[in-house]
Amino acid sequence: MFQRGHLETSLLGSKKCNLNCPVCDVEIEDELHIFFGCVVARDSWCVAGLSSVLHNAAYQQSNAMDRIFAMCSNESSDKVGRVAMLLWSIWHNRNDKLWNDNVQTPRQIGRYAFDAWND
Numbered sequence: 001m002f003q004r005g006h007l008e009t010s011l012l013g014s015k016k017c018n019l020n021c022p023v024c025d026v027e028i029e030d031e032l033h034i035f036f037g038c039v040v041a042r043d044s045w046c047v048a049g050l051s052s053v054l055h056n057a058a059y060q061q062s063n064a065m066d067r068i069f070a071m072c073s074n075e076s077s078d079k080v081g082r083v084a085m086l087l088w089s090i091w092h093n094r095n096d097k098l099w100n101d102n103v104q105t106p107r108q109i110g111r112y113a114f115d116a117w118n119d
């Protein structure tokens, strides 16, 4: 389980004590959940055309940073660029939900990553 210190020093910089995911409100929030495990995130990967990367057996590290690093090392620059856009979109959506209570659909999140890369 997460220690308080771990959460505070993590990427999330969480200011809330609530450990539920702000997007789907069910599971304990950590980087792996937000970017890869959350139902909204998973659908977004799919919409962005990146589900093959998400499900690749080479990228099942238990740590989100390790996973992202492995993807960046193995995928083409085209894919890496789209993955980066997608992660940014997922992160932005999560913050927007947390601070502004705005929520986007996976279609919007994934399309944004897809379109931004193709423009």
Ligand SMILES: [Zn+2]
Binding pocket: 021, 022, 023, 024, 025, 026, 027, 033, 034, 037, 038, 039, 040
């Ligand atoms: Zn979630």
